[in-house]
Amino acid sequence: MNKYEHLDQFREKDEVDALIGDFFKSKITKREFISKAMVIGLSLSSIGAFLASVGAPEKVYAAPPSGKPADITVGFFPSWIGGWSGVVVKHKKFWQNYIPKGSKVSWDVQVVGPPIVTNLLADKNQIGYMGDTPAIVSSTKRDIADLRMVSCNLFSRTGQMCAIMMVHKSAPKFKGFKDFIKWLDGKKIAASGKGSCGDRLVTALLKKGHITANVQFLSPTIVKTALMSKKVDAVQAFQPHVAQIEDKGIGRVAVTGSVFDSMDADFIVMRKDFIDANYEAAKGWVKADIEGGKFIMSNPYETVKFVGAELPGFSTKSLWKAIYGAYDPKVGGQEENCIIPTGFDKGVRDFIDFNFSFLKDKKTIIIDKLPDGAIYTKLVDEAVKEMGVKLPLGIIKGKPDSAYKG
Numbered sequence: 001m002n003k004y005e006h007l008d009q010f011r012e013k014d015e016v017d018a019l020i021g022d023f024f025k026s027k028i029t030k031r032e033f034i035s036k037a038m039v040i041g042l043s044l045s046s047i048g049a050f051l052a053s054v055g056a057p058e059k060v061y062a063a064p065p066s067g068k069p070a071d072i073t074v075g076f077f078p079s080w081i082g083g084w085s086g087v088v089v090k091h092k093k094f095w096q097n098y099i100p101k102g103s104k105v106s107w108d109v110q111v112v113g114p115p116i117v118t119n120l121l122a123d124k125n126q127i128g129y130m131g132d133t134p135a136i137v138s139s140t141k142r143d144i145a146d147l148r149m150v151s152c153n154l155f156s157r158t159g160q161m162c163a164i165m166m167v168h169k170s171a172p173k174f175k176g177f178k179d180f181i182k183w184l185d186g187k188k189i190a191a192s193g194k195g196s197c198g199d200r201l202v203t204a205l206l207k208k209g210h211i212t213a214n215v216q217f218l219s220p221t222i223v224k225t226a227l228m229s230k231k232v233d234a235v236q237a238f239q240p241h242v243a244q245i246e247d248k249g250i251g252r253v254a255v256t257g258s259v260f261d262s263m264d265a266d267f268i269v270m271r272k273d274f275i276d277a278n279y280e281a282a283k284g285w286v287k288a289d290i291e292g293g294k295f296i297m298s299n300p301y302e303t304v305k306f307v308g309a310e311l312p313g314f315s316t317k318s319l320w321k322a323i324y325g326a327y328d329p330k331v332g333g334q335e336e337n338c339i340i341p342t343g344f345d346k347g348v349r350d351f352i353d354f355n356f357s358f359l360k361d362k363k364t365i366i367i368d369k370l371p372d373g374a375i376y377t378k379l380v381d382e383a384v385k386e387m388g389v390k391l392p393l394g395i396i397k398g399k400p401d402s403a404y405k406g
Contacts, residue, residue, distance in 0.1 A: 019033065019036055019037060030051065033047075033051075034047055034051075063101075064096070064097060064098060064099060064100055064101045064284070065098070065099070065100055065280045065284060066100065066280075067100040067278075067279075067280040067281070068100060068277075068278065068281075069100050069101065069102035069103040069104070069281075070099060070100065070103045070104075070126075070274075070278040070281035071103070071104050072099075072103065072104065072105050072106070072126050072127060072274075072278075072281065072285075073105075073106045073107075073108055073119075073124060073125045073126060073127075074086065074090075074105060074106070074107055074108065074125065074126075074127045074128070074129070075108040075110060075115075075116035075119050075120065075125040075127070075128040075129065075130075076090075076107065076108070076109065076110070076116070076128070076129040077109065077110040077111055077112060077113065077116070077129070077130075078109065078307055078310035078311055079111055079220065079240065079241065079311055080112075080113075080131065080161075080238060080239070080240075080266070081154065081161055081238075081239045081240060081266075081322055081323045081338075082129065082130070082131055082153070082154045082161060082264075082265070082266025083129040083130075083266065084154075084292075084296060084303065084307055084323065085129075085153045085154065085289050085292035085293050085295075085296060085340075086129040086153075086289070086292065087292075087303075087306050087307050087310055088291075088292035088295045088296060088303060088306060089288045089289055089291070089292040090107055090306075091306040091309070092291070092292070092295065092306075094288040094289075094291040094292060094295075095284070095285060095288040097287075097288065097291075098283075098284030098285070098287040098288045098291075099280065099281040099284035099285060099288070100280055100281055100284070103281055108124070108125055109310065111219070111220065111221070112192070112193070112219070112220065113128075113130035113131045113133075113134035113135070114134050114193070116128040116129070116130050116134070116269075117130065117134050117137065117138040117141075117147075117269075120138060120145065120147055120269060120271060121138070121141055121144045121145045121147070122145075123145070123271065126270065126271050126274040127268065127269070127270050127271075127274070127282075127285055128268070128269045128270075129153070129266060129267075129268055129269075130266065130267060130269060131162065131196070131197055131238075131264070131265070131266055131267075132197060132264065132265040132266070132267065132351070132352070132355055133195055133196050133197055133199075133200070133355060133359060133364075134196075135149050135265075135266075135267035135269050136149075136352060136355055136356055136359060136365070136370070136374075137195070137359060137364060137365060138269055139269070139370060139371060139374035140365050140367055140370070140371060140374070142371050145271060145273075146271065146272035146273065147269050147270070147271060147272070148269065148270055148271075148272050148275065148373060148374060148375075148376035149267045149268070149269055149344075149352075149374060149375050149376060150267075150268050150269065150270050150275075150282070150286060150376050150377075150379045150380060151267065151268040151286050151289060151342055151343070151379070151380045152265055152266070152267055152341045152342065152343065152344060152348045153266055153267070153268055153289055153292075153293060153340065153342065154265065154266040154293075154338055154339075154340060155263070155264070155265045155266075155338065155339050155340075155341050155347070155348060155351070156257075156263060156264045156265070156337065156338045156339070157263055157336065157339060157347065158256065158257065158258040158263075158332075158334040158336055158337065159201070159256055159257015159258050159260075159261075159262035159263055159264055159332075160239075160256050160257065160258065160264070160327060160333075160334070160337050160338070160398075161197075161238060161239055161264035161265075161266075161338065162192075162197035162198060162201065162236075162238035162239075162257075162264040163197065163200075163201040163236075163256060163257025163258075163262035163263070163264055164201075164236065164237055164238065164239070164242050164253055164255075164256050164257065165180075165201070165205065165234055165235070165236055165253070165254045165255045165256075166227065166234065166235050166236075166237055166242065166245055166246075166251045166252060166253055166254060167180075167227075167233065167234050167235075167251055167252060167254045168227055168228075168230055168233070168250070168251050169249060169250065169251055169252060170230075171183075171233070171234075171251075171252075171254075174254060176330065177255055177259050177332070180254050180255055181205075181208075181209035181211055184205075184209070184211060184213060184233070184234055185209070185211035185212065185213070186211070186212060186213065186214075187213055187214070187232075187233035187234065188213070188214045188216065188231070188232040188233050188234075189202055189213045189214065189215050189216070189232060189233065189234050189235065189236070190215075190216045190217075190218045190222075190223045190226045190227070190232040190234075190235040190236070191215060191216070191217055191218070191223075191235070191236040192217065192218070192219070192220060192223065192236065192237075192238065193217050193219075194217045194362070194364075195359060195362050195364035196217075197238065197264055198217075198236040198237075198238070199217070199362065200262065200355070200358050201236050201257055201262055202215055202236055203358070204257075204260045204262055205255075205260065208260045216232065220237065220238070220241050223235045223236075223237055223241070224237070224241060224244075224245060224250065227245065227250055227251050228250045228251075234254065235251070238264075239322040239323065240307075240311070240314055240318055240319050240321075240322030240323075242322065243314075243318040243319070243321040243322040243325065244313075244314055244315075244318045246318075246321075247315060247317065247318045247321070253327060253328070253331045254331060255331050255332055256327055256331055256332035256333060256334075257332070258332040258333075258334050259331075259332040263351050265348065265351060268285075268286070268289060270282055270285075270376075270379075272373075272376075275376075275379070282379055283379045283382055283383055286379045286380050286383040287383045287386070287387055289342075290342060290383060290384070290387060290389060290393065293340040293342065293393045293394075294389075294393060294394075296323070296340070296396075297340070297393065297394045297396065300320060300323075300324050301316075301320070301405070301406050303323075304316045304319035304320045304406065307319050316406050317404055317406060320404050320406055321401065321404070323337065323338065323396060324337070324396065324398070324399055324403075325337075325398055325399060325400075325401065325404075326397075326398030326399055326400055327398060333398065334398075335397055335398065336395055336396070336397055336398075337396045337397060337398045338395070338396045339392050339394070339395050339396070340392055340393040340394055340395075340396070341391060341392045341393075342380060342384065342389075342391050342392065342393050343377065343380050343381070343384065343391045343392075344375050344377055344380075345391070345392070349375070352370070352375065356369075356370060
């Protein structure tokens with residue numbers, strides 16, 4: 001094939017020739033080639049066709065949308081796999097391809113979701129990545145600020161993000177769930193905060209097992225040290241803390257949420273006044289996160305490398321296992337770890353309804369139903385249509401430890 005087949009429309013062949021030469025000599029990257037080719041007038045379709053013809057396909061981005069530049073602070077916490085698409089968006093700078101030129105983005109790193117809610121309410125953050133319970137609670141605070149759930153960027157129908165119970169390495173080897181429940185009756189359990197996904201798991205566990213326990217609500221880091229020092233008998237933990245606890249030989253997984261139909265999710269939440277004032281930037285962020293989700297599915301080692309830069313205390317193997325590793329079927333492991341729905345399909349909506357009822361029972365929420373528009377689908381619906389993607393974006397299936405090649 002003639003390497004100029006997709007470039008014949010150009011008069012300045014010398015300029016194109018030099019650009020192609022630099023590309024083939026690896027003097028410039030594919031991204032730099034795309035940028036320079038656009039400057040000299042090459043169309044996006046021609047660039048994509050040319051790169052595909054030489055075996056170097058690359059995502060070709062249109063110019064960022066016109067509009068008022070936005071000043072955005074994004075709250076996220078990388079010590080929770082639900083926030084990892086945000087990590088990818090940060091490190092790959094996908095947002096630069098989709099929000100108005102001249103926009104500025106700052107990142108506010110937290111260790112749990114509630115501080116992100118606080119900062120959204122105070123307009124210190126305009127966008128936030130957080131787990132299901134803080135996201136739902138945030139949408140009920142209309143007397144303070146109007147916050148909307150705009151995308152479900154990660155969902156575990158098998159409860160393998162947050163709904164995980166662990167025991168100390170010295171605990172007995174259990175034959176199954178019933179054996180574990182019998183042993184757990186009357187013991188001390190540590191879980192993440194009251195009204196959290198951890199509280200939801202422990203509540204379901206005690207109800208299904210018809211047992212009682214002394215439940216303590218601790219921060220994720222303290223949960224680890226409590227288990228290490230054997231101040232508690234069992235802990236609820238979320239990923240990637242679970243993988244780290246295992247890899248450091250502190251404890252092991254006793255049961256996952258799939259045993260009692262527990263599910264977990266992460267949402268992107270935005271201030272409504274930010275959406276109204278910066279609509280193209282808000283929609284562009286959803287598009288950037290879609291790119292982040294696709295990247296997670298196709299680039300596992302680069303993904304955990306990015307996350308590792310945010311979490312220096314975690315090994316890349318622990319991070320890989322946290323989202324890509326398989327759980328033992330004996331503890332409720334399922335083939336599917338997570339799904340990337342992006343939108344709000346029936347499964348996600350049913351989960352939100354269930355979670356709302358749980359939070360109301362816990363008196364974390366005192367209203368009878370979600371406010372109108374709390375699930376705000378306009379941004380994701382338009383983003384998906386304009387990008388031509390199909391939902392869900394994909395499924396992340398668990399792989400054995402032997403599959404790790406990092």
